[in-house]
Amino acid sequence: MKNLIKYFLACGLLTFGNACTHDDLEVFKPSENYSNLVDFAANNYDLSLFAAGLEYTGLADTLRTAAGPFTVFAPSNTAFNVLGVTQAADFALLNRDSLKMMLRYHILPRRLYTADVPDKTADNFYTNLAGLPLGVDLKLGSTEPGTYFYAGGARVSRRDVVVSNGVLHVLEKAIKYSTGKVTDVLESRPEYSLFTAALKRFGYWPQLQQGSQWTVMAVPNSVFDTNNISLQDIEAMNPEEYHKRFLGCYLFRAKIPWSHLRVLEAPQGSGQYYYNSAYFRIPIEGDEEYCSGVGKSELKFFISRTNPGTSTPQALGDFGPAFKLDYLCTNGVVHDMNILLVKPSQAKK
Known part of the structure; x- marks a missing residue:
């Protein structure tokens, strides 16, 4: 929690999680009926803390009911753990408005796939829900480990997860702005x-x-x-x-x-x-x-x-x-x- 307080002082996050019974992240399969962004995150263990943060700030209602589309760059549970957030109850110790601003910085009011970002480019700016520019960088590799996809300096570890009202990318750490x-x-x-x-x-x-x-x-x-x-x-x-x-x-x-x-x-x-x-x-x-x-x-x-x-x-x-x-x-x-x-x-x- 000490690290998370420092995050909000400079406005920053990173990595570690345990096994659970929630579903693993899966890429899009056309035959499946995908849930909305919030429900998908809540039912995938590695994103459960991100989902809890959305609920605490009230952003869950927006992402659950709005047609969108949205793009969510979601910090993993590991990203929250390194800041001292290990369970949903920890969010109650934080300033709700500050957390909401941080989460809004990770969300775009549009659908953005990897294929939409020019290869070998940096600082492709898109306006997020906070009304601020979010820089996206991409260098595709011949294999997935060799692909470097970043949002606000945070590397994407899982990309192009399609849900009913947008697309989700998982981040190794939270964006610090x-x-x-x-x-x-x-x-x-x-x-x-x-x-x-x-x-x-x-x-x-x-x-x-x-x-x-x-x-x-x-x-x-x-x-x-x-x-x-x-x-x-x-x-x-x-x-x-x-x-x-x-x-x-x-x-x-x-x-x-x-x-x-x-x-x-x-x-x-x-x-x-x-x-x-x-x-x-x-x-x-x-x-x-x-x-x-x-x-x-x-x-x-x-x-x-x-x-x-x-x-x-x-x-x-x-x-x-x-x-x-x-x-x-x-x-x-x-x-x-x-x-x-x-x-x-x-x-x-």
């Missing part, structure tokens, strides 16, 4: 308080509040603690004594959801985005001798010299767990990191 900016997400999450303090100290905060699109690789307090860096240490730093790579390696002037790394293939020689080669990398503003980015083969975050002469980066780090990736905001996206790529001593002039 904030109507605020990347700075609002960072300030709303206590685990990024030291990273936030550092961004403010080094003068990045006003930039991140502007209209440009940003990707922020947010370093949690636990990583600063591991490196023995306290709030007092950050406040005592003189930004003029450090190269921009110290914090600039975590900031990109582009919106790069995790799903884009899976579905997009940029033209060779683009000079900026190398989704289709060994690395995706961008020079660090004000410290262009260095660049940071994401390796395609391992999807690890890295920093290296811009012209390294070698494929081995200077430092590598993993992203945080899936439910801490893709905090979508009005001016970009925030991802969780598990490493301080550049220590203060390494950035000292």
Whole structure:
């Protein structure tokens, strides 16, 4: 439940379920008479918590009685479990309106099959029941495990389940969306308080509040603690004594959801985005001798010299767990990191 409270603070969810007597998910068979979206979800164990959330918020009545059609991107029970919701009664502890807004973000007032989304594309926007744009990304594979289908950065694990008043896709995690900016997400999450303090100290905060699109690789307090860096240490730093790579390696002037790394293939020689080669990398503003980015083969975050002469980066780090990736905001996206790529001593002039 603690994780779910954090979800609503930044407005986020992920994975685990037990066996039960409910039906397994089945794809459409023309000869069968499929029930509506709510009844179908309620009678499939892996979606029972999603169905309970619909009932608690009153959305069940809409989806049960309205002709539609609707498209539902339904977080699995595992997605709710990782947030601390393990039974329907847990929803009673949540703010009904906040939960309703979150669920409406997962529903489109139209029918959307995989075949309706262009292959190898990202940010195909469709207006959801919350009245906000929901980005859908797709890269078809030769086999089902090789297909990457995302809604709002959450991967679809089961697609194109047809019901009487629409179509349903199952998500591995819940979509995380904030109507605020990347700075609002960072300030709303206590685990990024030291990273936030550092961004403010080094003068990045006003930039991140502007209209440009940003990707922020947010370093949690636990990583600063591991490196023995306290709030007092950050406040005592003189930004003029450090190269921009110290914090600039975590900031990109582009919106790069995790799903884009899976579905997009940029033209060779683009000079900026190398989704289709060994690395995706961008020079660090004000410290262009260095660049940071994401390796395609391992999807690890890295920093290296811009012209390294070698494929081995200077430092590598993993992203945080899936439910801490893709905090979508009005001016970009925030991802969780598990490493301080550049220590203060390494950035000292």
